[in-house]
Amino acid sequence: MGKTTWNFCRKSLLVIGVALLPYFVVGTVHAEEEGLSTETKACLKCHDKQGEEKILDNKEKLSLHVSTKAFEESEHRKTDCEDCHSDIDAKNHGKVKKPIESKRAYSLSMKDSCRECHKKPFKVYEDGLHAALVKAGDEKAPLCSDCHNSHTLRSVKIATPIEETPCANCHEDIFKAYARDVHGLERAVKGKAAPICGTCHKTHDVKAASFGDGIKDNCLGCHKKATAQHKDWLPNAARHFEAISCPVCHSPDAKRRVNLRLYDNAAKKQLTEKTGVPRFEKRAKAADLSNIGLDEMALWSLLTEFNRESGTQNAVLRGRLEVRSGVEAHQISEKSKAVKDCDTCHRPGAEAFQSVTLTIADPDGRPIRHGVQKDVLNSLTAMESIRGFYAIGSTRIKLLDYALLAVLLAGIGGPLGHMTIKWLFRKARERRLTAQVDTRTMAGDRRHDEASK
Ligand code: HEC
Ligand code: HEC
Ligand code: HEC
Ligand code: HEC
Ligand code: HEC
Ligand code: HEC
Ligand code: HEC
Ligand code: HEC
Ligand code: HEC
Structure with a gap:
């Protein structure tokens, strides 16, 4: 290889290198911003396995599967597993069986984990009817996790089909009626201008529907x-x-x-x-x-x-x-x-x-x-x-x-x-x-x- 050629190559490499530099830098920063932490990855090593489940005391099955892909795409991708699961005992976890009474009991035990980062919706929710029902021991009343899946949740700004409104899971008959009435039909076609459950009843601050002047x-x-x-x-x-x-x-x-x-x-x-x-x-x-x-x-x-x-x-x-x-x-x-x-x-x-x-x-x-x-x-x-x-x-x-x-x-x-x-x-x-x-x-x-x- 002649000197000139080498020089040319060096120059070109330099140019290419400089040109690429921002990509490498941005790439790395990006990876750091978007990538899961080492701790989270460690949890997922065991937990991203389809079909793994744990039998609870009441014989219900608790799925242990958390999809890495879905978690990475979720709004909580920057949140570590342990931010919410702070009670995991590193020494014994996964080795010693931990008794859990039922799915509901587990959900209730996790109920306060959202408070720290979402103070406002948490407070509003606590003043609403659903939280009062939970406090009174109603097993069917919704906790945060009944309406939001922490591991897969997407931004509320993403428009979803009306069937995906969490209210439909529990108020099934009302949802079916709503889906066929003027507002449901309008919502399905035109989106947010028309009301859905939470528009008329509030989402976190649900109140009794017929009290006072109702809606x-x-x-x-x-x-x-x-x-x-x-x-x-x-x-x-x-x-x-x-x-x-x-x-x-x-x-x-x-x-x-x-x-x-x-x-x-x-x-x-x-x-x-x-x-x-x-x-x-x-x-x-x-x-x-x-x-x-x-x-x-x-x-x-x-x-x-x-x-x-x-x-x-x-x-x-x-x-x-x-x-x-x-x-x-x-x-x-x-x-x-x-x-x-x-x-x-x-x-x-x-x-x-x-x-x-x-x-x-x-x-x-x-x-x-x-x-x-x-x-x-x-x-x-x-x-x-x-x-x-x-x-x-x-x-x-x-x-x-x-x-x-x-x-x-x-x-x-x-x-x-x-x-x-x-x-x-x-x-x-x-x-x-x-x-x-x-x-x-x-x-x-x-x-x-x-x-x-
Ligand atoms: C070595 C594999 C392994 C690792 C690593 C691991 N888990 Fe687990 N995890 C398990 C097994 C096995 C169970 C079921 C335990 C049982 O049957 O009691 C479990 C159960 C759970 C449960 C269900 C509730 C409970 O406490 O039983 C949660 C939540 C959980 N793990 C979260 C995590 C988090 C968060 C991390 C990372 C900090 C983590 N796990 C790391 C294996 C693991
Ligand atoms: C934003 C809070 C939050 C984060 C972050 C989070 N979890 Fe959870 N996780 C919960 C809540 C709340 C529950 C209880 C779900 C319920 O009530 O149905 C739960 C339940 C679980 C369960 C029991 C099965 C289930 O899905 O209900 C496992 C296993 C689990 N989490 C593992 C993980 C792992 C692994 C990570 C990290 C990749 C993680 N979680 C991150 C809040 C979180
Ligand atoms: C009865 C179902 C339900 C319950 C319970 C619920 N949410 Fe929501 N939440 C929703 C719906 C539906 C939306 C989307 C609202 C919209 O599209 O404007 C939402 C939106 C949100 C948002 C984003 C918008 C905002 O208001 O900041 C956050 C954060 C949130 N919820 C956190 C929580 C937390 C924390 C809890 C528990 C204290 C909780 N939610 C309980 C249904 C619920
Ligand atoms: C360690 C802090 C942390 C904890 C704990 C936490 N979250 Fe979040 N959550 C976030 C961050 C960060 C976002 C990203 C969007 C943002 O900044 O609001 C988010 C987003 C959300 C959104 C979507 C908001 C939107 O605007 O689309 C919902 C819903 C939500 N979280 C529910 C929950 C629930 C339910 C729990 C409890 C199980 C919980 N979060 C616990 C940090 C947290
Ligand atoms: C996990 C189940 C569950 C989910 C999800 C749920 N609810 Fe409820 N809700 C209940 C239960 C249980 C009651 C009390 C019994 C009843 O009145 O049906 C109730 C009561 C209500 C009431 C009061 C009814 C009255 O008599 O005035 C309203 C309004 C309401 N819910 C609206 C909503 C809205 C809006 C959503 C979605 C943002 C929603 N619910 C999601 C379980 C749920
Ligand atoms: C978020 C805004 C919003 C709220 C809240 C709302 N509506 Fe509507 N409503 C609409 C839209 C949008 C349409 C479809 C377009 C139109 O016809 O105006 C509609 C249509 C209607 C129609 C049919 C009008 C026609 O021209 O045929 C009636 C009747 C109606 N709404 C009554 C109600 C009643 C009763 C309530 C309260 C229980 C209510 N609306 C709450 C937005 C709303
Ligand atoms: C356009 C506004 C509007 C929308 C959208 C709406 N509702 Fe209602 N809802 C009402 C009105 C009005 C009442 C009756 C209040 C009264 O008695 O005056 C009611 C009553 C209720 C009740 C109490 C029923 C009872 O037995 O007394 C529940 C529960 C409820 N709605 C849930 C929902 C759910 C779940 C959705 C979504 C599928 C929804 N609502 C959508 C306006 C609305
Ligand atoms: C869905 C049932 C219903 C329909 C339809 C209805 N009304 Fe009424 N109307 C009532 C009720 C209930 C009251 C009692 C209100 C009150 O306690 O003052 C009332 C009260 C009245 C009053 C007395 C108002 C006042 O100043 O106290 C008049 C006048 C009246 N209605 C005329 C009419 C006329 C005219 C129509 C048809 C264009 C009509 N109503 C349609 C139920 C109805
Ligand atoms: C006594 C019966 C009656 C009551 C009560 C009543 N409406 Fe109406 N409403 C009608 C009739 C009839 C029409 C159609 C009038 C026409 O087209 O000439 C109408 C029309 C409407 C329209 C369409 C207006 C337009 O022309 O675009 C809306 C929206 C509406 N009502 C909402 C409501 C709301 C909200 C309430 C409760 C606060 C309510 N109505 C209470 C009978 C009633």
């Missing part, structure tokens, strides 16, 4: 024009929104019912059962010995007991129209199918008023129910003469009829042109019995007062 404010947060659009045809839309849960009209095939909620009229919220001192079920059972549903007297005596206990007259009943099951709350259809016909509700014998339930909120806000005889709705009028029943808040029914009339005559009578005044009296009576037994604060009352000035 109403979330709905209206997206459907900003909805209130105005309902006002176009529905008199006092705000009042209807308060007394009727949205799916009642928007799940057109759903069965409906009246929920008479025990309500604290001073605090302006549902009465809640205190932890450890359940009163409701005992009282409801005592008032309904033959278990055929509370009748009017039983309802009244139950209410009296709640009021006697608090020394006030604040316990009232507030009616709310709801669908009868969780599945039916997730069958929202397109608007052309929604209930628009006033007669669906404002008519004697309307379907919605054939089923009645009395509820108090449990400490988590979920309803505890007791059946009520549907005739109670009608007999509330009959009870007019019984003073005690005013304690419910059921004041001056006749006056309300006039109030309703006043409202209608005041201008929103347009869509009601075909209705006779006689009809109105009849309907108004039925309607008010059902959905709104608490009427002291009712707009109608005030309106009547104004109208009579």
Whole structure:
């Protein structure tokens, strides 16, 4: 090889070397950034074996397999096994059998391992309903690891098919209904603009669905024009929104019912059962010995007991129209199918008023129910003469009829042109019995007062 050639080669190599240098450097740094630590690799040496499992005390099988590839691709690739599995005893691990009672027991033992690095979601989760259920010993309520697989989890930013929402694993029937309703279909096609479970219920901060106004404010947060659009045809839309849960009209095939909620009229919220001192079920059972549903007297005596206990007259009943099951709350259809016909509700014998339930909120806000005889709705009028029943808040029914009339005559009578005044009296009576037994604060009352000035 001649000198010049050698020189040329040296130069070229240098040039190539310099040119490649960034690649080597970046390559190495990259490898260091992305590569698993020696400790993690050591764990995986034993654990990346398909089919390895451990039989637990209750005979369940715990898979010991952790895929290196999936772990490397997961969001936790920079986290060491031992960051979460800090209790592994290096000396004995894998050699001495460690008894584990069940899968659930193991999950529970790992439950706090997420806290350190995810303080915020952890705190939010702990304040939610699912965590309260876990604390109360509910074996089926989700821990972090029921919704997130630590070894394989991908970024939440990656859009996944709706079936992969973790909620579907446990709320299977609701998921199936949702997947076929307007939102599920829209979500499947268009992605994040349409809501999925966590959008309406929150993911970590899940609360009881029907407590308070339920999900109403979330709905209206997206459907900003909805209130105005309902006002176009529905008199006092705000009042209807308060007394009727949205799916009642928007799940057109759903069965409906009246929920008479025990309500604290001073605090302006549902009465809640205190932890450890359940009163409701005992009282409801005592008032309904033959278990055929509370009748009017039983309802009244139950209410009296709640009021006697608090020394006030604040316990009232507030009616709310709801669908009868969780599945039916997730069958929202397109608007052309929604209930628009006033007669669906404002008519004697309307379907919605054939089923009645009395509820108090449990400490988590979920309803505890007791059946009520549907005739109670009608007999509330009959009870007019019984003073005690005013304690419910059921004041001056006749006056309300006039109030309703006043409202209608005041201008929103347009869509009601075909209705006779006689009809109105009849309907108004039925309607008010059902959905709104608490009427002291009712707009109608005030309106009547104004109208009579
Ligand atoms: C020498 C092979 C080996 C190594 C290395 C190893 N494991 Fe294991 N591991 C096992 C075996 C075998 C079992 C089942 C033990 C039993 O049946 O009680 C096991 C069980 C487990 C379990 C199930 C729960 C339990 O405690 O039994 C976890 C979690 C676990 N290993 C994590 C790790 C982590 C993290 C590392 C690295 C720090 C690691 N392992 C390293 C062999 C190994
Ligand atoms: C971000 C936290 C975290 C990291 C990192 C992590 N694990 Fe786990 N691991 C868990 C949790 C939580 C469980 C319990 C899973 C459950 O509740 O179903 C678990 C369970 C296990 C089990 C029992 C079987 C199973 O899958 O439920 C094995 C074996 C295991 N881990 C091994 C490993 C190994 C090996 C590594 C490192 C490559 C690792 N883990 C990294 C959190 C982690
Ligand atoms: C009931 C199921 C469920 C439980 C339980 C749950 N998560 Fe989540 N989590 C989700 C879902 C679904 C998302 C995706 C949310 C989204 O797409 O906006 C998520 C997102 C996250 C995110 C990323 C976004 C954020 O909020 O920071 C983190 C981190 C997280 N979860 C950690 C946790 C931890 C830690 C726990 C336990 C304290 C936990 N999760 C419990 C379902 C759950
Ligand atoms: C040692 C710290 C550490 C621990 C412990 C840990 N994580 Fe993480 N986790 C991370 C890091 C780092 C990321 C990467 C994304 C980031 O920075 O948020 C991550 C990401 C996530 C994400 C995806 C967030 C997103 O934005 O897509 C979820 C979900 C999550 N972790 C759940 C858990 C759960 C559940 C546990 C407990 C079993 C846990 N983590 C324990 C460090 C940790
Ligand atoms: C590991 C199982 C599990 C997973 C996963 C799960 N849940 Fe739950 N959830 C339960 C259990 C158990 C209850 C209490 C019984 C019931 O009401 O169905 C509950 C209750 C609820 C309630 C209250 C119901 C009521 O009566 O008001 C809501 C809302 C809820 N879950 C929403 C979700 C959402 C949203 C997700 C996903 C982000 C989810 N759940 C994931 C088990 C689960
Ligand atoms: C568009 C908003 C929305 C979405 C999306 C949604 N829900 Fe709901 N969910 C509701 C409404 C509204 C109710 C009824 C609340 C009421 O009584 O007023 C409800 C009720 C519930 C309940 C209580 C059922 C009962 O028995 O009382 C559970 C559990 C629940 N949803 C879980 C889920 C799960 C799981 C998903 C995803 C598959 C989901 N929801 C998706 C709005 C939504
Ligand atoms: C008394 C029955 C009833 C109640 C209660 C009701 N809706 Fe409607 N809603 C309808 C009807 C009927 C339409 C279709 C109106 C039309 O097209 O003329 C409609 C239309 C809508 C639309 C489509 C608006 C548009 O024109 O684009 C949305 C969104 C909607 N409702 C949301 C809600 C929400 C959220 C609630 C609960 C706060 C609710 N609705 C309560 C009957 C009702
Ligand atoms: C995350 C935003 C979001 C939330 C929350 C939400 N929706 Fe929707 N909704 C949509 C989108 C997007 C569509 C499909 C596009 C459209 O028709 O507006 C839709 C469609 C509808 C439709 C059909 C409208 C039509 O034109 O036929 C009704 C009815 C409806 N939603 C009612 C509700 C009710 C009731 C709730 C609460 C229980 C709710 N939505 C919560 C985004 C949302
Ligand atoms: C899904 C059942 C349902 C449908 C459909 C319905 N309503 Fe109502 N309406 C109610 C309930 C329940 C109340 C009681 C609200 C309350 O307690 O004040 C009510 C109350 C009223 C009131 C009294 C409002 C106030 O100011 O107190 C009027 C007026 C009325 N409805 C008219 C109509 C008309 C007109 C239509 C048809 C365009 C209609 N409603 C459709 C259930 C319904």
